[in-house]
Amino acid sequence: MTDSGTLAVAPQLALRTLQEADAEALFACIERNRVYLREWLPWLDSNIQVADSRRFISSAQNNRATGEAEVFAVSWHGELVGTCSLDAMDRASGTANIGYWLSEAHTGQGLMTRCAQRLLRFGFTERALGTVTLNVAEGNLKSIAIAQRLGFQCTRKVIQAEDLYGVSVNHLRYTLNDSDFMDAMPHDPGH
Template identity: 30%
Template sequence: MFAISLGDDGAQLRPLEPWQAAEFLAHMDRARGLVDPWIPFAAAATDLDSARALLRRYADKQAADTGRIHGIWLDGTLVGGVLFRVFEAESGTCEIGVWLEPAGQGRGLVNRASRRLIDWAFDVRGMRRVEWRASAANTRSTAAAERLGMTREGVLRQAYLHHGVRHDEEIWAVLAEEWRARR
């Protein structure tokens, strides 16, 4: 397995794999309060079997070249992650997603890890567009997209159903030529 340094603070980006289900579940238990209000990701990993199944789904997506999941470790502890929820190599479009537990907040980890994935998508895989989708009420997520230099393209009104509540969904994106020009 490989690890990519995210800076001088001991932060690393690594693949998340099914054999790490117990560590992932412990992390999700710590992150659940921050993640669950916005996305069903935390609710999909509530015990060891469901955590393993979620990681297996992403292992299958990676094998099919339709998605990937990576963890963010800080001083050896899994504190968050970034993923390509959607990865459509043929069309050149992908969607990045992120999450953190409280111990990872305020350190720029989402920004640093997202930049690594976006660089890879554009420079290595030749993607043309990276999207970021979030509930309009999730201001931390939309602020992260803005810090990455993404453009808010629009709002899909009441498009996202979560916990029985309809949310407006914001769509942010950056194009390959924009990303390269900003670097």
């Protein structure tokens, strides 16, 4: 990672640490994509104004300082178009969860696959993680495809894992360990 908190992914594509100055851009991206994101993300009703995005960024910065998370803005041609994060990081056990979302206009181009791959490489090499999990709603085929492209293996189905706006949703838990990732990902997985 550079001193500026940026992970280069590809030309014009980067992961950069969220800063307080990103609050308006983050909220605007969420607002433009609210209907699209609502299909799989349960937190939209708690992010209804810029102040909510500002609180999220403050929490992300605190979690980064304590080593509990690494939350990045996805920057495409300088525009914030989503987030990608390692959450629930436990340095003692070498585990974390990965999470991400991307604006609808930027899906289908392989951007999130490349960003998630870069974040995994960062987690495994620079944060000494041994295992990363991804919990995906059972019907979220786009996220499942990303997991599979990156070499994650489905290890468990969690029944009624989440309430998604009044609907009980099952999750599939995907797991990836560092050696499998390094063996499988010597190149850009593309899209």
